Structure formats: C-alpha cells, structure tokens
Amino acid sequence: MSPAPHDRARRLVAAAREAVATGQPHWVRELAARAGALTDDPALVAEASLRVGQVLTLSAEHDTALTLLTRAAEDPRLRRTAVGLASVAGFYSGDEDHRLAVRAQAQGDPWTLAVTDPTEARSERVAALPALVERADGDPALLNSLGAMAWLLDETALAVRIFDDALDRWRLRGTLPTGLGCTAGWAYLDHGLWAQARLAATNTASSVAGLPHLEAAVRSLEAAPLALTGRTAEARTAASAALSLVDPHRSRAVAVRARWALGMAAVAEGDQTTAYEQFRLLFTPDGDPVHYACSHAGVAELAAAAVRTGHHAEAAAIVERTEKRLADDPSPRMRALIHRAHALLDPSRAEPHFTSALADPAGRQWPFERAQILLDHAEWLRRAHRITDARPLLHTALETFRRLGAHPWTDRAQAELRAAGVDPAPTAPDALTSLTPQQQHIIRLAAKGLSNREIGERLFLSPRTVGSHLYRSFPKLGVTARSQLRDVLEASGQS
Incomplete structure (x- = not known):
C-alpha cells in the first residue's frame, strides 16, 4: 500500500524484523528479498541481512547465518547486534573457525567474548554481570541473553534468577518468542530444578515445527532429566531423535548435549561400556573438546566410566588436557569436576582431590554433581575401611538424590549405606x-x-x-x- 518503493522497502524490512519472532525462516527471507528488490539503500539492505541471519540462528544453516550477520555488521549501527547474533550461530555450530571469526569482531563486547570463550577471563566477565543486568532495565530479551551468559560462565544460581525474571516478563507481554527457553532449561537442570527443565522443553517444543535444529535442541534437553530420573528408554528415544535431526559434525552443541544424555542413561542402567563410548564422543580423538563450551561438563563422567571399563590412560590424558585448557581461570564447577576425575583415576591420591572438590560452597549450585562427589568419596572411604567417615557423606548424598528424584543414584547410595552397616529408611518420593x-x-x-x-x-x-x-x-x-x-x-x- 506504500506507493514509494523506498517506503515499501522500509516497511518490508520492518515486517521482517517482526517476523523473526515467529521462527519462520522462509517468511523472513521472502520479506527481505522483496525489500532488496525495491532498494539498494545500504542501511535497509544491511538490516534485511541482519533479520535473515537472526532467524537462521534457529536453524542448522550456521554458515549462511554467519555470512549474513557478518555482512550486516559492516553497518556501524547494527554491528553490535549482528556480532552478538553471530556468536549464537557460532555457539550452536561449535566450529572453531566460526568461533574465532566471531571473536575477532567482538571489540570488547562482554556478551560476545563470553559466548565465544566462557573460560577466558572468566572472573572479569562474572564481575561485570551485575552491572549488565542493571543496565538491561527489565528488557526480557536482554535479560535472556544475560541469563545465557551467566549460565555459560557457570554462574548457575544467578542464571536461574535472571531467566526466571526474563521469562516472567516475556509472559506478561504475551506469547514467548520462538525458541526461547532451551538455555534456561539447561540452567534449571544444572541447578537441580529438573521439573523446570522439563517444563522449559515442553513449552519450547510447541513452537519448533519446521525447525529441525531447534527441535533437536529441545529433544536433547528433554532427554537429560529423563536419563537422570531413570526413565532411560525415553531418554534414549529423545536423544537419538535429536542426533537424527542434525548433522552432529555441524551442530556440535546439540550433538554434545544429546550424547551426554545418552551417557547418563547408560550410567543409570549400569552399562559403563556404553557410557564410556558416549562420553568419549564429547572429545576429539586427540582429546580436545568437540564443543568448546559444552564438552567440558562431561569430563568427570568420562573418568568415572573409564575406571570401570579399562580406559584409564586415555581418560587421564583427556582430563589433563582439559585441566590445562581451563588452567587460567576455571569456574568452581569445573574445578570440582576435574578434582573428581583425578580422584577416580588415581585412588592412591584421591582424598585431597575429593576434599578440594567439596571445599568450595559455590558447589551447592550444582546439587546433583555435588552429591555424586559425596557418593564417590564415601565409596572410596568405605573401601579404605573408614566406615564411620563414609556414613555422613552417604546420608547427605542420599538426601539430595531423593529430593531430585534421581532414582538410579538413590538406589546406589542406599546400597552403599547398607554396605556401611546402615539400613536406610525406605525411599519415599520427595513431595x-x-x-x-x-x-x-x-x-x-x-x-x-x-x-x-x-x-x-x-x-x-x-x-x-x-x-x-x-x-x-x-x-x-x-x-x-x-x-x-x-x-x-x-x-x-x-x-
């Protein structure tokens, strides 16, 4: 209805901007193409590229998204937004060339720096978070990004608080944007809020039709709490579906999470061989992380499965490589996981590692992982005939597993208590x-x-x-x- 071609193009670009929230790449592309046929205005052409690149971050077209967003970043007005979105596409891809290309354009932006490498200068990024949250001024889109940043930096309790606020604000505005919720779901899972993680997956699943990459992300999130609560057949179905929807070599973030869920399902069933195979796939043949941010969380599980399957030397090399990679500024979470891995791989020097793994009170942000360390330590103490020392650790671990609904680990903790001469009370489901x-x-x-x-x-x-x-x-x-x-x-x- 706009007679002037420039006005028509301007309104088509504005329509593309609004259409991004629907998560329909073909629609955004059509609107952007129609605008491009009407004008060669550099500002409008750049924003059209930005909007198509933005919606493609929800797809598996990582290369195309990065190309379009890099083009949009040539416009100084759009640079920060375009580079920030490119970091999302690079994160999902997990490709090292993508990561480095985006990082080279960061120009000190804390969000881009954190997403492209959450391990470098971690403490500096963490210290900046409160001011960034305050500057967001209640904008749910900005808060959602900052929640993701906090989660990547292993500030999980803060991430959960930010996501709660962001999601509440989105709901008050109306329908949630397509794809919103998966990262929040992983933060909830890490923090022991497994029902919230399942709810995030369920809510996101309703908006992913026609987006195989996003559907795969949802399915991998669904698989994780299913595995941890012992619903292993359902977990394998969900995780396998995730892997079938994407190319694992091009969508590394989704693939790594799905394989982690498959590994945990195998642990829950006592199938340590399969568990080791899945956790080993989180790392390259040389021992580097398949995904620069997501792989590290599996290092302790890799060690635990290795000592039960005869892969001690291979796992020890990966643990050492991971520790060196994170040496400059590891998070409390990664310090605890690496200490757990060392304790399991070297029982003769396990006690100082167990003590260090449990020393930092920040570890309470990850209740399941902390309970696993308590259980491992108690098993080591019992084998060393230090039954009295083992019992309180077992009681604490059992209480956490029961509260979380981690039934396979509850059974294991109860078996350890019985071996320690204690008849645990029958398991009653947490209310x-x-x-x-x-x-x-x-x-x-x-x-x-x-x-x-x-x-x-x-x-x-x-x-x-x-x-x-x-x-x-x-x-x-x-x-x-x-x-x-x-x-x-x-x-x-x-x-």
Whole structure:
C-alpha cells in the first residue's frame, strides 16, 4: 500500500524484523528479498541481512547465518547486534573457525567474548554481570541473553534468577518468542530444578515445527532429566531423535548435549561400556573438546566410566588436557569436576582431590554433581575401611538424590549405606517432585507471594485453574496455607 518503493522497502524490512519472532525462516527471507528488490539503500539492505541471519540462528544453516550477520555488521549501527547474533550461530555450530571469526569482531563486547570463550577471563566477565543486568532495565530479551551468559560462565544460581525474571516478563507481554527457553532449561537442570527443565522443553517444543535444529535442541534437553530420573528408554528415544535431526559434525552443541544424555542413561542402567563410548564422543580423538563450551561438563563422567571399563590412560590424558585448557581461570564447577576425575583415576591420591572438590560452597549450585562427589568419596572411604567417615557423606548424598528424584543414584547410595552397616529408611518420593512440572512452577510462584490471578497471567491459565492446581498440591506437600510454601521449597533446596 506504500506507493514509494523506498517506503515499501522500509516497511518490508520492518515486517521482517517482526517476523523473526515467529521462527519462520522462509517468511523472513521472502520479506527481505522483496525489500532488496525495491532498494539498494545500504542501511535497509544491511538490516534485511541482519533479520535473515537472526532467524537462521534457529536453524542448522550456521554458515549462511554467519555470512549474513557478518555482512550486516559492516553497518556501524547494527554491528553490535549482528556480532552478538553471530556468536549464537557460532555457539550452536561449535566450529572453531566460526568461533574465532566471531571473536575477532567482538571489540570488547562482554556478551560476545563470553559466548565465544566462557573460560577466558572468566572472573572479569562474572564481575561485570551485575552491572549488565542493571543496565538491561527489565528488557526480557536482554535479560535472556544475560541469563545465557551467566549460565555459560557457570554462574548457575544467578542464571536461574535472571531467566526466571526474563521469562516472567516475556509472559506478561504475551506469547514467548520462538525458541526461547532451551538455555534456561539447561540452567534449571544444572541447578537441580529438573521439573523446570522439563517444563522449559515442553513449552519450547510447541513452537519448533519446521525447525529441525531447534527441535533437536529441545529433544536433547528433554532427554537429560529423563536419563537422570531413570526413565532411560525415553531418554534414549529423545536423544537419538535429536542426533537424527542434525548433522552432529555441524551442530556440535546439540550433538554434545544429546550424547551426554545418552551417557547418563547408560550410567543409570549400569552399562559403563556404553557410557564410556558416549562420553568419549564429547572429545576429539586427540582429546580436545568437540564443543568448546559444552564438552567440558562431561569430563568427570568420562573418568568415572573409564575406571570401570579399562580406559584409564586415555581418560587421564583427556582430563589433563582439559585441566590445562581451563588452567587460567576455571569456574568452581569445573574445578570440582576435574578434582573428581583425578580422584577416580588415581585412588592412591584421591582424598585431597575429593576434599578440594567439596571445599568450595559455590558447589551447592550444582546439587546433583555435588552429591555424586559425596557418593564417590564415601565409596572410596568405605573401601579404605573408614566406615564411620563414609556414613555422613552417604546420608547427605542420599538426601539430595531423593529430593531430585534421581532414582538410579538413590538406589546406589542406599546400597552403599547398607554396605556401611546402615539400613536406610525406605525411599519415599520427595513431595515436591511428586507434582507435575506445571504444578511445581505454580508452587514456586505462589511461594513468592503472587496471587492466583498474577500466576495465571504469567502461565496463561485462568485463576480458577491455578487455584485447582494449588488445591490438589497442598495435601501432597503437607501444607494448608500459602505461607508454608516457602518452607517447603527451602526444605527441598529449591527456594
């Protein structure tokens, strides 16, 4: 309806900008192409490239996305946005050339630097986060990016708080943008909020039709809590589906996460051979990470499976290589995982490694991983005939596994307690984990003081439906009033 070609092009580019939120690459491409046929205005051409590149970050077309975003970055007005988006495409790709090309354009931008290498100058990036969050001024898109940055830097508790805020603000605006939620889901998983991780996957799954790469990301996220809770057949189905939807050599972030889930499913079943095979695939034949950020989290699991399958030397070399790679500024999480790996691989010098792995209170951000270290340490103590020392560690680990619903590890901790001369009480499911993911989310919001109407607005539910969920949940939690919910969450470690 715009008679002037330039105006028509300008409005088509604006339409492409809005269409990005739908996650439909073909639509954004069509709008951008129509605009390009009407004008050679460098600013409009650059923004059209930006918008197509932006929507392609949701796809497996990483090369094309990076080419378009690099072209858009030639416009000084769009440079920071384009380079930031290119870092996302490079992250999903995991390709070293992509990572280095984007990093070369960072020009000191903390987001791009963190996404392209979360291990370099980590403490400096962490120190910058509070000011960056304050400057975001409640913008949910910026907060979501900062939540991802915090998660990559292994500031998991902060990441969860930022994601909670960002997702709440998005919901108040209406429908969530396509693809939003996967990174938040991994932060929730790492922090022991497994129901929230499942809910993030479920909510994201409804918007990924026609986007195989994003569907694969969702399926890998679905697989992780299924594996950890012992639903191993479902976990393998989800993870295998993820790997079938992408080229594992071109979408390394998704492939590494899916293989981690397959490895954990094998551990849950006691199949250490398969576990080692899957964790070994997180690293190249030379022992470098397949994905520069996602592979490292599997290093301790690789060691644990190696000592049970006769691959001690190979795993030890990878652990040493990983430790050197992270030597300048490792996160508390990676320090703990590397100490756990060393303790498992060298039992004769295990105790100082176990002690170091558990020394930093920041480790409580990763309750499942911390409970695994406690369990490993207790097993080592029992084998050393230090039964009295092992028992309190086993009790603490068992309590965490029960709370999380990590049934295979609960069984293992109970077996260790029996071997240590203690008859553990029968496992009773944690009251909170007996609720559905949506009910757990409602409980968390109600514990923050939100009314049924406010909860409903955030979750797109009627106040009556929220009230019904609370009515059914209260007896399971053993409470009679909303004021008691915070105590329930604190007791479950989910406050």
